[in-house]
Amino acid sequence: MDTVALRAADGRLRKFLATLTPLLGRAERQVHAGAYVRGLLLDGERKSISPLVDRLPGADVQALRQFVNQSPWAWAPLQAALTHTMLDRLLPEAVLILDETSFPKKGAHSVGVARQYCGA
Numbered sequence: 001m002d003t004v005a006l007r008a009a010d011g012r013l014r015k016f017l018a019t020l021t022p023l024l025g026r027a028e029r030q031v032h033a034g035a036y037v038r039g040l041l042l043d044g045e046r047k048s049i050s051p052l053v054d055r056l057p058g059a060d061v062q063a064l065r066q067f068v069n070q071s072p073w074a075w076a077p078l079q080a081a082l083t084h085t086m087l088d089r090l091l092p093e094a095v096l097i098l099d100e101t102s103f104p105k106k107g108a109h110s111v112g113v114a115r116q117y118c119g120a
Contacts, residue, residue: 039055
């Protein structure tokens with residue numbers, strides 16, 4: 001998704017995140033969660049924090065690193081709310097199938113990384 005497409009979907013994304021991010025607690029976490037999701041949706045091969053921040057105007061690399069690595073929030077309530085939201089939107093017309101999102105390993109020199117299953 002490029003920045004134009006993301007801007008076009010911004011209202012829907014804000015509404016979607018507004019139902020989930022309050023489960024993260026502090027207002028800062030909610031803001032950083034929105035930025036992180038936007039960064040993941042944007043085009044770009046690498047989805048780690050530094051390249052992601054480069055694609056997000058005004059994003060704070062340290063704040064996003066702290067959100068992803070150190071922010072203490074419970075994942076189970078968020079996962080349950082997301083599952084409930086998706087089931088409400090999809091059923092009875094569709095079936096929700098969850099599979100890991102993975103990408104094939106590139107190159108032979110990644111330290112400590114073995115080739116793994118890729119369901120993509």
